Amino acid sequence: MTTPPRAVILDLGNVLVFHDNALLFRRLGARAGLSPAETESRLASGLGWTAANRGLLGAEGIRRDVCGSLGVDLPSEEFNTLWSSHFTLHEAVLPRVEGLVGRVKLVLLSNTNVLHAAFLRPKLPVLERFDSLVLSCEVGSVKPEPGIYKEALRRAGCEPRDVAFFDDMPEFVQAANALGIRGHVFTTAEAFDAQLKALGL
Ligand SMILES: [Mg+2]
Structure with a gap:
């Protein structure tokens, strides 16, 4: 051995x-008036996800980037809850x-x-x-x-x-x-x- x-x-x-990413895209999309597929595509094509993983975006940077990609402006408390709602x-x-x-x-x-x-x-x-x-x-x-x-x-x-x-x-x-x-x-x-x-x- x-x-x-x-x-x-x-x-x-x-x-x-x-982490149920499909659920995350569904919930964020519902709030932004977008389909889950469109939500996923917008988040994937933005730089935010990778930048966030590399530590280039703090909490507020992530909120702004994701909301910007989806065309909504969610208050941080609501965003933070949604953003981690899929675990x-x-x-x-x-x-x-x-x-x-x-x-x-x-x-x-x-x-x-x-x-x-x-x-x-x-x-x-x-x-x-x-x-x-x-x-x-x-x-x-x-x-x-x-x-x-x-x-x-x-x-x-x-x-x-x-x-x-x-x-x-x-x-x-x-x-x-x-x-x-x-x-x-x-x-x-x-x-x-x-x-x-x-x-x-
Ligand atoms: Mg893993």
Whole structure:
């Protein structure tokens, strides 16, 4: 059997929490009088989403950018509520993550923006027990760029071969593998449990 990893790096979206983007586009679109498809297309074609993930936009910048793309001007309180209205906790996976606390270094590695990070942190108390949270909006680099993985490795204090990484996006797993990290595609809580057991955790 291979040596168990000394650190586990976890993605946030669709791992610890689900994000129903279709619901987000539907709700924002309804408020702006746009179809969900038009809403998605306008948000995708704007620079805001990427800029927000890179930390180039703060809370007010995100509100202005998204509202500008959709042609509405929502007050910040209403916008913030809508903007984070599509998350649900992945309850089934949380006990397994809590079970890793103290056994391995735990690092979060997420492409996210300041509003989503601020919304989710208090809802996921287990994050306070992680060794480090690597948030793209704080480090200024996004997956699949090597820099953000290297930052996560630095914070874990481990060599890539001693680190297991879980993400639901195969592209992001491949980028980790290219650096020598032991990447795994996250699918379900049950599969995650089996993957951890196979790793000796
Ligand atoms: Mg994800």
